Amino acid sequence: MARASVIGTVVLLGAGFISSATYPQESAKVSIPNLRPTPETGWIARGPNFQLPPAGPHHVTQDSRYPYQPAGAGEARTFRVADLNNPILLPWVRDALKKQNDHILAGGAGYTRQVSCWPMGTPAFLLYPVAPIYFFQTPKEVIIITTLNQEVRHVYLNVFHSEQIKPSWYGESVGYYEGDTLVIDTLGANNQTYVDNFRTPHSDRLHTIERFKISPDGQSMEVSLRVEDPGAFTMPWNSIQHYTRSDQERPEIICAENNLNIGDLDPMPVAQRPDF
Numbered sequence: 001m002a003r004a005s006v007i008g009t010v011v012l013l014g015a016g017f018i019s020s021a022t023y024p025q026e027s028a029k030v031s032i033p034n035l036r037p038t039p040e041t042g043w044i045a046r047g048p049n050f051q052l053p054p055a056g057p058h059h060v061t062q063d064s065r066y067p068y069q070p071a072g073a074g075e076a077r078t079f080r081v082a083d084l085n086n087p088i089l090l091p092w093v094r095d096a097l098k099k100q101n102d103h104i105l106a107g108g109a110g111y112t113r114q115v116s117c118w119p120m121g122t123p124a125f126l127l128y129p130v131a132p133i134y135f136f137q138t139p140k141e142v143i144i145i146t147t148l149n150q151e152v153r154h155v156y157l158n159v160f161h162s163e164q165i166k167p168s169w170y171g172e173s174v175g176y177y178e179g180d181t182l183v184i185d186t187l188g189a190n191n192q193t194y195v196d197n198f199r200t201p202h203s204d205r206l207h208t209i210e211r212f213k214i215s216p217d218g219q220s221m222e223v224s225l226r227v228e229d230p231g232a233f234t235m236p237w238n239s240i241q242h243y244t245r246s247d248q249e250r251p252e253i254i255c256a257e258n259n260l261n262i263g264d265l266d267p268m269p270v271a272q273r274p275d276f
Helices: 091-105
Strands: 002-014 017-029 041-045 133-137 141-146 151-157 172-178 181-187 207-214 220-228 237-247
Touching: none
Parallel strands: 151 172
Antiparallel strands: 002 017, 041 133, 041 237, 133 141, 141 151, 172 181, 181 207, 207 220, 220 237
16 A cells, blocks of 8 residues: 655644644555454553653643542542643633532532533544444545444545635544554544543644554554644643554444433433434
C-alpha cells in the first residue's frame, strides 16, 4: 500500500498558538501496521482516565484531596473531582469544572454522559474501557468502531482537511501512516462533548492528534494524544492511553436498550424526527 509522504508546516490557530500540521507531498512505499490481525481482534482501553505523559502540560487529573475510587474495587464508589490548579485551564473552563466539583462534593453524582448514550466525541472516545474498539483498514480510509452503541469514526487517509468543515460529534479526521504508527488529525468537532470524564469542556476550535502504535509483541497498543484548543486551554497538552488486545467475538451493545432516565444522569438523546 502506498501513501503520501508528509512535511510539517505551521498554521496559526489563533491567540498566538502554533500547531504542526501534516500535508501530503509525494508517494512512497511504506510498511503499515496491521491493526486487526484477525477478524476478531479488538482493543480494550485499560482505564476511563488518561495517563500522564513523560513530561510537560497534561490533561485534567483528580484533586488529590478527594481520591477517586471507581466502582467494583472493594470500597464505596466516589466520583471524579477535578484539580482546578492545572495551568492549562482558561477561566471559563475552570469555572465549568468548579461547578461540577461543587455538585459532586454536595452529594451529587458525576456519571459520564456515555451512561446516557450520548456520543463520546474525540478525544473521549479513548476513555471507555467497557467495550472494545475495532479497526477496518482500506487504502483510502480507516474505520474505527466502538461496540458501545456501534459508534463509528471515519479517518480519510493522505488527504487535506476540508476548507469548510461542518461541525459534528466526531469532527473530520484525516490520517496517514508514519512507519508503524497510525496518525490521526481531527478538526471540526462540535462543542457538545467533553474531552474527558471529568466533563472538561472544549470549544469548536479543538484540534487533536492521535498516534496509535502497537507494541512489538502485538498484545498492547499505545495512543499518544496531543490536544490544542485556544478557545479552552492556555497551551497545548499531551496525554497517553493504553489498550490491551482482545481476540473475541465482536459484541453488539445497544446503549438505549433497558436504559432509564434516573437521578443525576443526563437525559437520553431523543430524535425529533424519524431517520427514514
